[in-house]
Amino acid sequence: xxxxxxxxxxxIVLLAFATSGLTAAQPKVGEKARDFTLKTLEEKDVKLSELxxxxxxxxxxxxxxxxxxxxxxxxxxxxxxxxxxxxxQAKVRVVMVYPGPSDKLKAHxxxxxxxxxxxKDFIFVTDPDYTMVSAYGLRWDAKAETAYPSTFVIDRxxxxxxxxxxxxxxxxxxxxxVLEAVKAVAD
Numbered sequence: 001x002x003x004x005x006x007x008x009x010x011x012i013v014l015l016a017f018a019t020s021g022l023t024a025a026q027p028k029v030g031e032k033a034r035d036f037t038l039k040t041l042e043e044k045d046v047k048l049s050e051l052x053x054x055x056x057x058x059x060x061x062x063x064x065x066x067x068x069x070x071x072x073x074x075x076x077x078x079x080x081x082x083x084x085x086x087x088x089q090a091k092v093r094v095v096m097v098y099p100g101p102s103d104k105l106k107a108h109x110x111x112x113x114x115x116x117x118x119x120k121d122f123i124f125v126t127d128p129d130y131t132m133v134s135a136y137g138l139r140w141d142a143k144a145e146t147a148y149p150s151t152f153v154i155d156r157x158x159x160x161x162x163x164x165x166x167x168x169x170x171x172x173x174x175x176x177x178v179l180e181a182v183k184a185v186a187d
Contacts, residue, residue, distance in 0.1 A: 024137035026150075029163050033059070033154045036132045038097065038125035041109060046095065046125050052158045056092040056185055058178055061138055061150040063169075064127070065100030065108040073149070074112070076172050083175035084119035090182045092153075094122045099147045102128035138165065153181045161185045 027033055037047040051057050060080065063070040080087075080094060087094050098109045109126050118124065133139050133147040140148050151173035153162035162181035164173045 024135055026137040026165055027152060027160045027163055029160050031160050032158050033152065033160050034135055035158075036135065038127055038132055040123065040125055041106060041113075046123055048095075048154070049158060051093050051095065051123075052154055052156055054093075054156075056090075056156060056182060056187075057152075057154045058087065058092055058094045058182065059150075059152040059154060060094065060096045060173070061133060061136070061147050062096060062098050063140075063149055064098045064146045065105060065112075066144050066146045069108075069112050070169075072169050072172065076149070076174075080175045080178075081116070081119055081122065083179060084122065086175070086179050087182070088119070088121045090179060091187070092121075092182050094119075096122065096124050097127050097132060097147075098124065099127035099130050099133045151178060153178065153185060155185050156187065 033048060033052070035047065035049045037045050039045060048057065048059070060076070062073040062076070064073075077096065098105070098112065100108060105126050105128050109124070113124065127133055130139050130147065138148045138150055140146060148165050148167060149169070149172050150165045151162070152160050155161050161184075162178070166172050
């Protein structure tokens with residue numbers, strides 16, 4: 001019961017901040033990553049702090065649903081899933097966040113994934129109404145946009161060790177570069 005109350009309180013704070021018109025600072029290397037809880041397509045809660053307590057995390061924020069499926073997101077996801085074995089060997093969990101308006105977001109996310117084989121060490125979550133991306137200062141609030149494509153490597157203490165926030169559609173992190181950043185982070 002206490003956990004549910006804390007989750008509810010944290011959600012209210014994030015929603016209040018996200019709708020306040022204020023812009024959160026984007027996570028920077030050396031800072032503690034802000035905790036969040038999002039759901040998988042199977043409705044399972046995924047809490048960042050619980051993941052980092054067990055292993056390093058690569059957090060990838062996609063553009064999600066800006067009114068269409070982003071071809072650059074598709075390319076980036078394919079790049080990372082093709083490198084799944086390298087991430088597994090590095091003992092890191094990859095979490096991909098698919099943001100968008102809550103209306104039909106789950107259906108759009110399922111369409112985005114299609115029938116692709118999803119690596120067992122990868123987690124795919126949705127961010128309805130941009131709660132997490134707003135709290136991370138990643139909301140790209142322009143016509144036909146959702147979030148700045150971003151990648152973070154977070155260590156087991158919850159500290160950001162690598163950050164790349166793309167202010168455009170390109171300049172996204174590639175799997176091989178992120179794997180090098182992961183290997184540089186001590187266990």
